Amino acid sequence: MSRMSAKPWQGMMRWLLAMFLSCFLIAPAAADEIRLAISAPLARSGLSAALISAMEEDTGISVRLRTVSPRRAAQLAQEGAVDAVLIDDRHLEEGLLRSGDGLRRREIMHSDFALIGPKADPAGIREAKSVRQALSAIAGRRAAFVSRGDGSQSNVRERALWSGAGLDPQADWYETVNAGMQATIEAAAEAEAYLIADRISWLRSEGRDGLAILFAEDPALRDQFTFVPVNPDTHEGVRSDLADRIEDWLVSDRAREIVETFKVEGRHVFTFDAVAQE
Known part of the structure; x- marks a missing residue:
């Protein structure tokens, strides 16, 4: 092969190598993204913004947030469209466990x-x-x-x-x-x-x-907010590993401090009641 005819192939190889390295370097960031559905009152109060900002900083996990009604959040869990939900409807939460769509309930705050x-x-x-x-x-x-x-x-x-x-x-x-x-x-x-x-x-x-x-x-x-991770055995592609890390963070001292110091119009409105597992 002549030197002239080799140049296009060399350029193509360099381009393919660059694309491969780009995908390789970007992949970890995309892999550490959790899909989380929360009840609207958490967003309306402003507490979810404070929690998620600290959560992302501490865990390195990016949160793709869906702010919806508890009923819609439960539907998203049933569809495997989210990795976890944080909602305030015990009937729906227990329904997710009975159907096998949810793994467990973890009460966080009320x-x-x-x-x-x-x-x-x-x-x-x-x-x-x-x-x-x-x-x-x-x-x-x-x-x-x-x-x-x-x-x-x-x-x-x-x-x-x-x-x-x-x-x-x-x-x-x-x-x-x-x-x-x-x-x-x-x-x-x-x-x-x-x-x-x-x-x-x-x-x-x-x-x-x-x-x-x-x-x-x-x-x-009482208006109880509960974390329910979605069952990966029921829904392919669900990131239960990330949900576990988020759950651990939600019961941490850092989360407790944010919840207990958060105010709406100068008043405390949430009580932290999560208990960390030993």
Whole structure:
């Protein structure tokens, strides 16, 4: 082969070698990426941004985040479209374990819901000993109550609390607005009505004049956020090794410090309750 005819081949070989080395060098970064779905309240509060920034820094794992409803997060896990979820719906979490789509539940932190109403408190729920007693007092007085009525996770939770109290409010004092939490808070303020809201939305609301948190001291109002890694035996390509590392980080002292010092509108709203395994 002549020297002239060899040059194109030499150029081609150099190009192929460069492409090979480029792929080899880039591969580790792409390999250390986890697909994580979280509940919207974590993103809305701002806590997820603080956690993920520190998580990526400490672990070297890049997080591809999906902020969705708990129901959608569970669907993504069932499809193998994420490696783990961090959500606040125990029924869905346990469903993932029963179906074999999830490996385990690991409780990380919790916030809460609260019964909110007019500062005058016509139903007298401030003195209630339980959420069941508080809701019974509202129903007994036929005091105005506003519900989201939109089928959201928060709305489902509210309906479950009524059901747990043995009540099925359908009377004219119970109004559904088919709207998000902020609009529901504003509607309750306008109607001088009671409602159930998550604490984060309440603190962020600008239309709550005349309302106050009247009752929140009941475990039934706890909003637990739980980490569930997706089962790699059920879904090919799931990175359980990365999910394990993220789980270990979420129960670490660094994560605890971030959660316990995080505030919304100057108030602590999350309690860290993860226990590291020995």
